[in-house]
Structure formats: C-alpha cells, structure tokens
Amino acid sequence: MILVSPAFALVAVFAAFPLGFAVYISLTDWPLIGPYRFIGGRNYSELIHDPGFVHSVLFTLLYTAIVTGPILVVGYAMAVLVRANRRGSVFFRTAFFLPFIVGLATESFMLLLELQPDSGAADYVLSRLGLARSDTAWTVHYGLALTAICVFVIWFASGLTMMLLMAGMQGIPRELYESAEVDGATWWQKERRITLPLLRRNIALALIISVIGSFLAFNQFYILTEGGPGTSTQPVVMWIYEEAFVQYHLGYATAGALALVIVVAIISAVQFYLLRDDRPVRR
C-alpha cells in the first residue's frame, strides 16, 4: 500500500479531483465571474434540447463516420507498402508519417493558404486538371469545407495508423507466410487469412485512437472554417470551447464536456467489445 500511495495521490490530485470538480461545476450555472448557483441537472436537460449542441454532436458523428474508414484503409495500404525492409522503405515510412509529426495546427494554417481562391495551390492544380474553378472558395461552403477537411485529415492521420499496423505486421512470424506459399496461397489469401486475423488487436487500437481523435476534433475546424458557414461545420469540442470561452457559460460547457466524455467512453467500449480478441494471451 505504501508503495502505491504516491501513484494513488497523483491520480487523486490530478485526475479524480478535477473530474469530480468538473461534475460539480456542471451542476451549477458557473459564469465567468460573479456568484453561481447549484441548479441540479438543468444543464444536462437543456443540452438535450439545445439545437446547437445536438447539431455539433451530429456533425461530429458524420465527420467521424466519413474519415474513420479511409484512415484505416489508407493506413493499411501504406503499411503494406513499407512493412518489408526493402530499399527506400525508410524514406517512405518517414514521408508517410511526417504529416502526423508536423502537427495538425501547423498544417491547417498551411492548408488555409493553399485553399485560397485564385492564389492557393489547391485551386491551381484542380483547375489545371479541370476538376474545379480557379476561384473555388473551399472554406466558406459547407460541402466543400467538409470535403477539404476530411481529405486533409485522412492524409494527416493515416501515417499513425500505418505505424501501428506496420508494427503488428512485422511481428507476424515469417514462417506462417512461407507455409502458405508452399500451399500455393495468393497474396490476397495471405493478407486475408494470416495478416488481417493476426492484426486484430492492432486494428482495434488504430480504430479506437482514430475515433477518439475524430470526436475530439477541434484544430482543423477552428483554423480552417471557424465552424462556419454559420455553425454548420462546428464539431462538439468547438461548441464546448465557444460556450466556455466565448459565451462564458462554464457550467453549461462543462456539462457538454462530460456528456462528450460519456459518449466517447460508450463508443470506445463498444469498439473494444466488437474487436475483442478471444485468443488466450501468451505469458
């Protein structure tokens, strides 16, 4: 007990107390400054009927649904390309992973410049290919903005998925593939019968990280669209941010934040259950 007490104290101070205090704040009408009152569960009941909150949750779900699959597929494809230690593998691993290292905020600002009508690279390239007008204003139209951000995030996040899957692929014993080859298995059969089943845990981890990241999306929307036009591209974390730091409804925003925590917890638990690996763990 003595040995674990420092860890216990740290968790209590930096995790349990803040979480408990957040629950308390969410039960008040805590403003920026001035007195506050205990209002019970009113913040939570108002959340359910708040069209802004409901829209942001639905938009976040839509965004998550759009990007999760492509991130996994593109990440898997990149992992297949670079998993073997061939000439150039290190270069491509680095190139694919680099967007994740540079960071979402920096790249969002860069993309903001490249999406400018007439002067940005996106319009220049796409107009040369006949795919868009040279004055396309990507960030101020809902469909275009969502498309641009989703493509951007898939490019950004696939590198991390690639790393997680590649590590799993390199851990699969080579003998399994050699045995399959002796039996005449094709490349696709080996992927489907050997690689995918043995990557189940890695895929689960990659998906959970990807989904949680999508639910907590903020930077790219804040920088590229500011939630606009109107509030059409406002994810739930931006809604929480604006309630807390623009509207200064701290109690209400905290209730929204805790609701998000619960939603993410439920979805992650479902993912863990669906992607569970029933194989016994070797000790």
Add this chain to the structure above:
Amino acid sequence: MKLLSRQALAGAAVVTLLGAAGCASSGSPASTAPQSSTFGVNATGMVQFWARTVSKTLAQKLVSEFNATHKNLQVKLTLTSINNDVTSLATSIRAGNPPDVVGLNDIDVPAFTRSGSFMDLTAQIAKLPFKSALSPGHMGLAAYQGKQYGVPYWGDLSVLWYNKQLFRQAGLNPDNPPTTYAQILSDAQAINKLGHGISGFTFAGDCQGCLGFTVQPGIWADGSHLMNGGISSQTANITGNSALMKALTLYREIWTQHLAPDNDRTDNGPTWGQDFVAGKIGIMPGGYGQVTTLAKPSQLGTEFMDTPLPGTNGGYSTFDGGDDFVIPAAAKNASGAWEFIQWVLQTQQQDQYPDLGATPIRTDVLTPAFSAAHPLDAVALKALGQGYAPPTLVYDQMFNQAGGPWFQMFTTAVYDGNMSLALQQGQSGLTRLLQQAAP
C-alpha cells in the same frame, strides 16, 4: 481503457482548471471606491500590472521608464495571452489574488463591471484635468450605471488606408482620399481598371471581427448604431436602419463589381492586409497599427496613407479598440496602480505612443507638432474624437463568431444579395443575444 481514461480526464480538466481556483469563493468582491485623499499620491511598494501581449512594446517601455523614475514604487509587468487574458483575470479575481492594474481589451470590460469586479474610479477620474479629452469609446465601455470603472490605456483604431501611387496611376488625387461611400466606390473602380492584378479595394471577408472593426464606423459616422439603449435595456436596431443598409450596399457593390480580390471571401484574418502592403490594392479599411507593422517605414506616408473611415456623406468615425486600464476591486496596491495610470496618461508618455505602435487615447495630444511628427497616427487620433465602441455584454457573441448574427447578416447581404433577409437575421439574432444577456 487506460487511453480512454486519459482522454476523458484531460478533456474534463481543461474545463475544470478554469474554475479550480474558485473553490474558496462563490462570488466576486463587491466593487469599492477609494476613500483616501492620498490615493494615487506617493504610493510605495510593488504594482502588479497585467497587459495583453498585443501591447507588449508599449507596456515594456512604459514600465521601464516608470521604474527608472520612481524609486519607491515599482511596477512588475506580466504579459497575458490575447486568447486567455479574460479567463486568467477572472480566475485571479475568483481566487482573491488579482493584479493591481490590468490593461484589458475594452470590449471585455462591461462583463466585469457588471459583476462589481473593478474599483469605482469615478471620483479620481473627475479630478483629471484632461478628463474630457479621454477617448469616448474607451470611456463608454468602462462606464456602468453612472460610474466609471476604468480609463483608456491605448488605442487600436480603424482607419481607411489607401495607396497613393495607385491613386496617381489611376488619375486620382492622392491628397483627396475618399470621404464618402460614393467616393470609395468610384475610386476603387478607377484603380481596378489598372489591371495587372491590381484591385480597387480589399476586405477580410471571412473575418467577423475584422468586419465589425471596419464596417461599423461608417454606420456610426452616419449617426446610427446597431443597438440602442443602455446595457441593461438594449434593443437591436437593424431593420429599417438606413445607415446599416448603405454600408452593406457599399460592400455588396464592391463584391458584385469584382473590385476586391476573389480570395477576400475566405480571408479570415491571418493574411489580412498582406495584399495591400504588397502594393496590389488601392483602398483598405483596417487597423492603424496593422499597416504600420506590416509595411516598411519608408513606405508609410509616401506609398501608404490613411484617412478616417467615412460614412455616407462626409462624416467619419473609428472603432475605439485597444485596452482600458482597470483596477480590480481586491487589488492590494490600488493606490500605486492609480499613480502609475496617471503617469501613463500624461502628455509626455502619450507622445511616445506612435513610435511604440499605438495610438494615444487623449484627443488633446493632437497638436500641430504631433501631426507634423506623426502624420499617419494623427489621422487615427483625429478620428478618436468621433470614435465609438458598442458597450454590450455580448460583443463577442454578436460580432466575432462565424455563427453570430453580424456575420450572418453580412454574408446574406453582401455575398447572397438578399438585404431584407439579412436584416431580419440581424434583428432576430441580436435581439436573442441581448435578451439572453439581460440581467
């Protein structure tokens, strides 16, 4: 689940940290007024001064000079981020340990004065011989229920910038800048005809705050406001507001006649003014400090010149942006803070402002000598006397948000061309926010 727990706790902690300091107090101190006749005179000790990073150069110079000339009273400067200065101050007040004096963004002042967080300085300000010369917009934002809770610190004013060389090339007189909407439009048309990537006008078309900063002064110049009444009883004044309609019509004309670059539509602030400084734009409403910061000193006055933001028919105004000095009610050295404030407001210090990237906040600083030494800042200072800033508890929600009623109205009127719907949106949006904020 370990990862999940971390994410969950991190998310909760962000919000929690804001209020963590508030455990000891469920309220804020009642506003106080200094009683002693020696308040602000020969104070001693240390004054904790919080200033926003946007006034860094100014604040550092002032503090350095003050400390060099005041042996018994020293000022310690702390720079606060423009993104969280309000929450930092609120947290310190809740914790009962605020700084002694704060340079607070003037539009944020009403949210604090309403809750009695600042010291009532009415009597002290009344004794200032230059009281009537203090920036009216800054003063208005620090006034509440007949009392004055702050004084101006520095001005960040909006003006109309124009390119003198492009004016000449277009056959316009660079000494006769626009003084009406009609002249803005005709001058922009003339410059636009130069071609070669030159545009007559530019504006940050996706930057809500920038548009509020530069479009509203024209409305004020015409003698109108978007809200009527005091903070506790404000009403929206949108539908039927002819000054507003004329301002929106001007921008609609500029947009439909392609007098501004197409990428203005997506300019949300970070690149605002770059094209003007690159010499590709004839006219740009913007901040005084914006161009003086971006351009080379040799270009100021020769290539780039400013003029007050006009209204429809010759009037002018400016957005009285910048900071107010406020003293938190629980300040430990309020007397020292007021002594420092009085020192900053003296002419000798005010005269230094232009060289430090700011506009003075006393209109009586505008003398022939000042105009000769600082001709561009003199324009902004001239506008200061006609300046304004809307005192409201919900400015950010109204004017600085992508989903706010101001930008929704602007977008519908200027880009979509539906004026009547735009005015309806503005009226209902402002009314809703004002009702939510009503005491």
